[in-house]
Amino acid sequence: MKRLHAVWIIALLAAGVCAFGLWSAIHTTGSMTARIEQVAQEIKNGDIPNAYAHSRETAQQWEEYHRMLCMFLSHKELENIGREFAKLPAMLSEGEPAQATLQCVQLLSYMKQLHTSEFPLVENIL
Amino acid sequence: MLISVIRAVILYTAIIGAIRLMGKRQISELQTSELVVTLLISDIAAIPMQDSGQPLVSGFLPIAILVMCELLISGLMMKSGRFRRIVCGRPVIVVNDGKVDQKQLRRLRMTVEDLFVQLREKSVVQLEEVAYAIVETNGTMSVIKKPDQDVPTANMLGLAVPDTGMETVVISDGEISDMALSLCGHTREWLQGVLEGEGKTTGTVFIMTANTKGGYRIIEKEEP
Numbered sequence: 001m002k003r004l005h006a007v008w009i010i011a012l013l014a015a016g017v018c019a020f021g022l023w024s025a026i027h028t029t030g031s032m033t034a035r036i037e038q039v040a041q042e043i044k045n046g047d048i049p050n051a052y053a054h055s056r057e058t059a060q061q062w063e064e065y066h067r068m069l070c071m072f073l074s075h076k077e078l079e080n081i082g083r084e085f086a087k088l089p090a091m092l093s094e095g096e097p098a099q100a101t102l103q104c105v106q107l108l109s110y111m112k113q114l115h116t117s118e119f120p121l122v123e124n125i126l
Numbered sequence: 127m128l129i130s131v132i133r134a135v136i137l138y139t140a141i142i143g144a145i146r147l148m149g150k151r152q153i154s155e156l157q158t159s160e161l162v163v164t165l166l167i168s169d170i171a172a173i174p175m176q177d178s179g180q181p182l183v184s185g186f187l188p189i190a191i192l193v194m195c196e197l198l199i200s201g202l203m204m205k206s207g208r209f210r211r212i213v214c215g216r217p218v219i220v221v222n223d224g225k226v227d228q229k230q231l232r233r234l235r236m237t238v239e240d241l242f243v244q245l246r247e248k249s250v251v252q253l254e255e256v257a258y259a260i261v262e263t264n265g266t267m268s269v270i271k272k273p274d275q276d277v278p279t280a281n282m283l284g285l286a287v288p289d290t291g292m293e294t295v296v297i298s299d300g301e302i303s304d305m306a307l308s309l310c311g312h313t314r315e316w317l318q319g320v321l322e323g324e325g326k327t328t329g330t331v332f333i334m335t336a337n338t339k340g341g342y343r344i345i346e347k348e349e350p
Contacts, residue, residue, distance in 0.1 A: 003197050006147055010194040017187060075179040 021072040022118045028065040029115035033108060035061060039088065040104040043097050051100070052092040059085040073117065081110050129178045137171045137185060144193045149200075157214050157264050163196045214263040221245075221259035224272075234261060245269060291338030297331045300347070310336045 035058040042051035062085045066078050084107055091100040117124065144167060148160070156164060167189055174185035203210040218230050220241060231241065241259070248269040250256055255275040260268045280287045294306035296317060307317060317334075320342060321327060329347075336342040 003147065003149070004201050007194050007197045007201070010190050010197075014187060014190055014194070017183060021183075071181050071183055073181065075181070 024068055024072060025114060025118040028069060029111045032058065032062060032065065033111045033115075036104050036107050036111065040101060040108075043092070043101050043104070046097075048092055048095075048097060051097075052089055055088040055092055055100070059089060069114075073114070081107075081114070084110065130175070133178065133182060134175050136182065137175050140186060140189060141167060141171055144189055147193055148196050159196060159199050159213055163192050166192055217263055217268075218261045219258055220261055220267075221253065221256045221269075223258075224254045224256055226253065236261070289339070290341060293335050293337040293341075295333060296336045296342075297328060297334035299332060300329045302328060307336070310338050312336055 035054065039051050039054045039058060042048075042054060062082060066082055070078055084103065088100060088103050088107070091097075091103055148163070170188045170192075171185055174180045174182050199213060203213060218234060220227050220230050220234070220236065226238070226241070231238070244267040245251075245253075245256065245259065248267070250269055250271065255271050256269060257272045258268075258270040260270075262268055292310060294303075294310045296303055296306045296310070296312070302314065302317065304314070307313065317336075320336075321331070324344060326344065326346065331344055332347040333345040334342060
């Protein structure tokens, strides 16, 4: 009977870890998507100094989220995304707004992939 | 590299915990589901151990789920005979009263050589000696010899064998085992009395066995 209690404890822990992983993916990607969209909008409006400042904040924010996400997701994948985030302020400081816009599109695509990566979808399961 | 060492220690501890949780059956004869779980756990644990880029949770979680499934299935097997038969199958009689059941051998994809290897391992050289040979659900073969071919027991021969009771190792390499002492119904005081009577101390004893009838045997440590 004690072992059957262990079944319930493991089931609860597993459910907790899965729920936390899912929440982390949704929360972080949602927050990062909003920040990238803001930077993209500022670039579009020609407000490069603000876009630069926000892109730096976005990269720093990603570093913080990275610590939590690497508990659930492949470190290699997260490090690649981190490198892409780091490029954005450099592009803006070098005066390449068109490149920075493309970078924002790419980052939004990464966030979309990451957002769905923890969902129990058929494509993720298979 | 240090990360790999730490991860290996954590995963090793987790696997020991998992095997302990699954019980002693996991380290002896394995049933189908137990074999599957054991193979999978060793494979899953190897991935985060070797690749520090993989989150440790990606190893822990599947191991925990496999342990959970194994515990659930073994619990259900204890409750339902039908479920046990679905998961483990049934024992199959391959030799009945010295006659080989060829249909069952074919069904088990067992060759005559395989059968005879198993019989020889049970000290059977002639089929006529066998009353039943049964392939158990864990794949081992139980061989029951015909009564006239079996080794006679003292009871069959009407011999009175002295009962020496259960013998346990109460001192091993100078270490007293309280559990062994209680198993053979003795106390530390009894042990000290015996050692004093023999003019020995615990530290000088290599092995000391004792039985429930009060008998004991002492082997002293040899000089290095």
